[in-house]
Amino acid sequence: MESFDVEAVNRRDRQEPLYAARKKIHPKRAEGRFRSLKWVIMVVTLGIYYLTPWIRWDRGEFAPDQAVLIDLYHRRFYFFFIEIWPQEFYYVAGLLIMAGIGLFLVTSSVGRAWCGYTCPQTVWVDLFLVVERAIEGDRNKRIRLDKAPMSAEKAVKRVSKHTIWLLIAASTGGAWIFYFADAPKLAVDLFTGNAAGVAYATVAVLTFTTYTLGGLMREQVCTYMCPWPRIQGAMLDEHSLTVTYNDWRGEPRSRHQKKLEAAGKSTGDCIDCNACVAVCPMGIDIRDGQQLECITCALCIDACDGVMSKLGLEKGLISYATLNDYNANMAKAVNANGEIEPDRIRNSAGKLIDTLTHTNWRSIIRVRTMIYICAWAAIGFAMLGVLLTRERLDLNVLHDRNPLFVTLSDGSIRNGYTVKILNMMPEPRLIQLTIEGLPGARLIIPDIKDNPEDAVLLPAEPDQLETVKVFLSMDPKTLTEQKTPFRFVVQDINGSERDSYDAVFEAGESK
Numbered sequence: 447m448e449s450f451d452v453e454a455v456n457r458r459d460r461q462e463p464l465y466a467a468r469k470k471i472h473p474k475r476a477e478g479r480f481r482s483l484k485w486v487i488m489v490v491t492l493g494i495y496y497l498t499p500w501i502r503w504d505r506g507e508f509a510p511d512q513a514v515l516i517d518l519y520h521r522r523f524y525f526f527f528i529e530i531w532p533q534e535f536y537y538v539a540g541l542l543i544m545a546g547i548g549l550f551l552v553t554s555s556v557g558r559a560w561c562g563y564t565c566p567q568t569v570w571v572d573l574f575l576v577v578e579r580a581i582e583g584d585r586n587k588r589i590r591l592d593k594a595p596m597s598a599e600k601a602v603k604r605v606s607k608h609t610i611w612l613l614i615a616a617s618t619g620g621a622w623i624f625y626f627a628d629a630p631k632l633a634v635d636l637f638t639g640n641a642a643g644v645a646y647a648t649v650a651v652l653t654f655t656t657y658t659l660g661g662l663m664r665e666q667v668c669t670y671m672c673p674w675p676r677i678q679g680a681m682l683d684e685h686s687l688t689v690t691y692n693d694w695r696g697e698p699r700s701r702h703q704k705k706l707e708a709a710g711k712s713t714g715d716c717i718d719c720n721a722c723v724a725v726c727p728m729g730i731d732i733r734d735g736q737q738l739e740c741i742t743c744a745l746c747i748d749a750c751d752g753v754m755s756k757l758g759l760e761k762g763l764i765s766y767a768t769l770n771d772y773n774a775n776m777a778k779a780v781n782a783n784g785e786i787e788p789d790r791i792r793n794s795a796g797k798l799i800d801t802l803t804h805t806n807w808r809s810i811i812r813v814r815t816m817i818y819i820c821a822w823a824a825i826g827f828a829m830l831g832v833l834l835t836r837e838r839l840d841l842n843v844l845h846d847r848n849p850l851f852v853t854l855s856d857g858s859i860r861n862g863y864t865v866k867i868l869n870m871m872p873e874p875r876l877i878q879l880t881i882e883g884l885p886g887a888r889l890i891i892p893d894i895k896d897n898p899e900d901a902v903l904l905p906a907e908p909d910q911l912e913t914v915k916v917f918l919s920m921d922p923k924t925l926t927e928q929k930t931p932f933r934f935v936v937q938d939i940n941g942s943e944r945d946s947y948d949a950v951f952e953a954g955e956s957k
């Protein structure tokens with residue numbers, strides 16, 4: 447049966463546009479514990495992003511000394527003491543899985559904390575707002591400036607703001623490419639015009655996107671472009687802490703509380719001052735309930751706590767609360783008609799009674815979050831174990847296919863192999879190649895003269911794959927089968943690392 451979107455039909459009948467024009471938001475500077483936490487996170491995350499490529503890490507003369515480097519040309523990823531090769535990409539996959547589980551854990555515990563505190567979009571918008579406030583003033587001044595006709599002062603402010611935004615955007619793009627090459631050298635090349643074209647193109651693209659997304663589009667990115675707000679609903683449950691307006695104590699709200707109280711009417715704690723709306727970077731009113739736009743930045747909590755302090759009321763009218771706690775409080779505050787009755791949860795002195803007014807942080811510890819923590823830790827420990835025990839010497843062998851074997855003039859049978867020795871250490875090594883399980887075999891390497899018959903020493907360059915052509919010859923009298931299994935073994939003669947490869951000696955119809 448065909449279904450209709452009734453609201454869409456009504457909208458069409460009312461001739462309302464499907465997309466509302468953006469109303470510019472002028473967030474006021476907030477003060478409080480969550481704002482302080484956000485400042486700290488902003489400084490730490492930006493510091494990590496901009497400074498990491500400049501940290502040096504000595505790996506010896508055969509490897510780059512940049513602590514974190516994605517070396518696309520040599521296909522290596524360096525992270526301090528860890529070097530990841532392309533075939534070890536499962537480490538990156540493991541880290542991505544851990545990041546995903548971590549996101550589930552955080553969201554199911556404290557809602558969209560990732561969005562509100564650490565998402566790059568949030569961090570850079572915060573940084574751009576710092577610049578905007580420094581040049582154009584706080585909320586009211588910016589609103590007045592927007593409405594004012596263009597003047598020399600307004601033009602200077604606008605040009606200054608956008609110039610600094612562009613500089614921040616360019617340094618953001620610049621910092622990104624430093625992760626892919628030696629940062630000090632690339633910086634010199636960039637400013638002297640000697641860097642590769644792709645470097646300038648990457649900086650240009652990232653400058654444009656940072657400036658546009660962080661400076662111009664801001665909250666629209668979160669609301670319209672990011673899929674996370676749509677996904678997060680599936681991760682929340684009745685025990686998740688989310689930023690909540692506690693209307694069970696705030697309603698009925700009024701700007702004229704004194705007058706209403708004098709008239710014998712009860713009011714809630716909300717004085718309808720709009721301080722929570724003024725600081726919201728998403729331009730929403732948390733008193734309208736949970737909304738897709740809310741990034742859980744908690745700045746409205748700071749704003750309202752400030753108002754409550756000034757009024758001498760308990761903080762937490764807006765707070766981190768679980769749906770369960772909210773419902774329990776609400777059940778106590780409403781009367782038989784479902785209306786909020788402030789007197790039901792207050793004593794004669796107006797103090798809140800019999801309600802949970804503080805954030806129940808213990809709700810974070812529950813079965814679901816424990817499962818996430820265990821899964822996260824299990825993957826982390828497994829990866830750490832593999833990382834600490836991984837071999838840095840790898841052996842691979844290909845048997846010649848055509849011909850499988852040849853009979854030499856002296857009657858002996860010869861097989862050819864291509865031996866590949868991978869030295870994954872950033873230093874030269876001396877590797878001994880030996881044969882096990884094939885007594886009487888003569889090992890011949892054409893490139894090496896006078897090698898012993900059953901073992902050979904091969905130099906392996908740092909971080910390199912060495913390919914060696916190897917021949918084995920056998921007296922057919924010593925062979926009992928057409929295919930004789932044996933093993934190639936490589937060992938670092940100065941260390942304990944070794945690797946082996948199971949191979950076969952082919953004697954064909956001669957056996």
Ligand code: SF4
Nearest residue numbers: 726740741743744746
């Ligand atoms: S409603 Fe509050 S928590 Fe949500 S985005 Fe606005 S200020 Fe942040």
Ligand code: SF4
Nearest residue numbers: 716717719720722750
């Ligand atoms: S800041 Fe607090 S008191 Fe003011 S409008 Fe918001 S919820 Fe009400």
